[in-house]
Amino acid sequence: MSCDIAVYGLGVMGSNIALNFADHGLQVAVYNRTPSVTREFVDNLAADQAITACYSVEELIGALSTPRVVFLMAKAGRVVDLIIEQLGPLLEPGDILIDGGNSYFQDTQRRWTQLREQQIRYLGVGISGGEEGARHGPSIMPGGDPAAWPPVEDMFRRIAARADDGEPCCRWVGEGGAGHYVKMIHNGIEYGDMQLIAEAWQLMRDGLGMADDDIADTFTEWNRGPLSSYLVDITADILRVREADGSLRLDHILDAAGQKGTGRWTAADALETGVPLTLITEAVFARVLSSMKNERIAASARLGRAPVDAETDRAPLLAAIHDALYASKIISYAQGFLQMREAAGEHDWQLAFGDIALLWRAGCIIRSTFLDDIKRAFDRDPALPSLLFDDFFADALQQAEDGWREAVMLGIRQRIPLPAMSSALSFYDGYRSAVLPANLLQAQRDYFGAHTYRRIDRDQALAWHTHWTGDRAEVPVDE
Numbered sequence: 430m431s432c433d434i435a436v437y438g439l440g441v442m443g444s445n446i447a448l449n450f451a452d453h454g455l456q457v458a459v460y461n462r463t464p465s466v467t468r469e470f471v472d473n474l475a476a477d478q479a480i481t482a483c484y485s486v487e488e489l490i491g492a493l494s495t496p497r498v499v500f501l502m503a504k505a506g507r508v509v510d511l512i513i514e515q516l517g518p519l520l521e522p523g524d525i526l527i528d529g530g531n532s533y534f535q536d537t538q539r540r541w542t543q544l545r546e547q548q549i550r551y552l553g554v555g556i557s558g559g560e561e562g563a564r565h566g567p568s569i570m571p572g573g574d575p576a577a578w579p580p581v582e583d584m585f586r587r588i589a590a591r592a593d594d595g596e597p598c599c600r601w602v603g604e605g606g607a608g609h610y611v612k613m614i615h616n617g618i619e620y621g622d623m624q625l626i627a628e629a630w631q632l633m634r635d636g637l638g639m640a641d642d643d644i645a646d647t648f649t650e651w652n653r654g655p656l657s658s659y660l661v662d663i664t665a666d667i668l669r670v671r672e673a674d675g676s677l678r679l680d681h682i683l684d685a686a687g688q689k690g691t692g693r694w695t696a697a698d699a700l701e702t703g704v705p706l707t708l709i710t711e712a713v714f715a716r717v718l719s720s721m722k723n724e725r726i727a728a729s730a731r732l733g734r735a736p737v738d739a740e741t742d743r744a745p746l747l748a749a750i751h752d753a754l755y756a757s758k759i760i761s762y763a764q765g766f767l768q769m770r771e772a773a774g775e776h777d778w779q780l781a782f783g784d785i786a787l788l789w790r791a792g793c794i795i796r797s798t799f800l801d802d803i804k805r806a807f808d809r810d811p812a813l814p815s816l817l818f819d820d821f822f823a824d825a826l827q828q829a830e831d832g833w834r835e836a837v838m839l840g841i842r843q844r845i846p847l848p849a850m851s852s853a854l855s856f857y858d859g860y861r862s863a864v865l866p867a868n869l870l871q872a873q874r875d876y877f878g879a880h881t882y883r884r885i886d887r888d889q890a891l892a893w894h895t896h897w898t899g900d901r902a903e904v905p906v907d908e
């Protein structure tokens with residue numbers, strides 16, 4: 430039989446995607462490096478599906494109709510290169526190779542360029558939604574060779590999640606590594622959202638002394654408003670899971686966060702390209718700090734922390750925490766979109782920001798009603814320089830501001846670390862400051878390193894230097 434698509438890699442994500450393709454009427458061939466995994470998959474999970482098991486790559490490629498479409502679901506990194514090396518000699522010009530893993534976008538860019546020489550059409554496709562999404566409808570962010578997309582577009586739109594208006598969350602993102610880049614930003618935003626929710630939780634639990642059930646109910650209530658999102662929803666659910674002895678399961682989970690690297694890539698890319706992606710970067714550092722568990726235990730014994738009573742004026746503070754979460758989230762997305770704007774310029778990608786928001790409305794981890802507001806903002810002005818210039822978001826920030834400050838002060842009074850909420854507030858205050866104290870930084874740089882400065886009252890093309898330690902005379906400097 431001639432299959433429509435081959436799925437290479439039958440981990441949780443690969444097997445669920447294979448089942449999803451099969452559910453939608455596609456003939457699927459599957460292969461895993463370990464034959465017993467393939468056998469187990471077709472005998473159990475895929476027992477009712479017309480899925481063709483292959484036990485060698487030759488068999489896998491031979492099972493496909495032409496042009497061949499091979500979908501890889503492997504661990505990001507060297508493994509993907511090894512698989513490409515293995516498949517390369519078996520593929521023919523015009524065949525389509527798709528990497529659906531969480532690959533680093535620069536790797537995708539490199540592989541796309543390399544495979545173009547062999548006339549193999551390469552796609553780097555970001556897929557979000559975890560195992561549930563892979564099985565029943567993920568959000569799909571395709572990039573790579575534009576000529577590879579039309580032949581496979583229908584297959585991917587069939588398996589994608591659908592937003593409430595019925596539109597599949599799957600649209601062409603851009604050339605080369607653009608799909609994986611947008612997936613990377615998605616994951617960075619995911620880190621930010623998660624950290625913000627964790628901070629709100631600690632403010633409620635430790636700052637206000639709220640009971641677990643009350644916190645769960647609060648998240649459930651918030652999930653009906655502008656904060657409505659998958660992550661808030663699962664948080665409420667997590668806060669209701671108890672051990673046999675009645676204690677909260679969450680309280681038994683080690684407070685050391687793991688990370689596979691996509692958040693770190695997002696932050697590193699921001700530093701590289703010079704985008705002030707402060708919230709996501711703080712979220713990455715918060716995970717790093719959390720993982721220093723033993724050192725934190727030692728420091729808590731050495732440095733202590735004066736005990737403070739939880740605060741009792743609950744209702745207004747709870748509203749303040751809500752507003753802080755909402756406002757910080759706006760800042761995080763504004764920063765993420767700023768970074769994509771920068772990347773679009775740098776890599777010459779035509780990123781349609783409104784469409785990216787649409788892609789994230791369903792299926793993915795950051796899905797939320799908020800993304801419809803972002804789409805509407807880009808509909809109002811496709812060239813919007815920043816979400817913060819949109820009236821809807823500017824008004825929302827203004828309305829949330831007092832509560833946001835109050836919540837950050839609650840954290841300060843209660844010794845609760847709020848790296849995401851407080852850095853978001855600092856960004857907001859900095860971004861809307863026509864004047865910042867960076868003139869002092871420039872003077873200091875000029876003082877110790879003769880790095881020069883510009884003057885606001887003269888032609889800013891001209892550089893100046895002051896003999897700070899001598900006669901304090903100011904001289905023009907040729908650059």
Ligand code: 6PG
Pocket residue numbers: 531556557558559616619687688689690691692793794
């Ligand atoms: C998704 C998730 C997915 C994965 C993260 C977890 O969109 O489905 O983002 O890609 O769960 O990679 O990342 P960390 O292990 O870094 O938290």
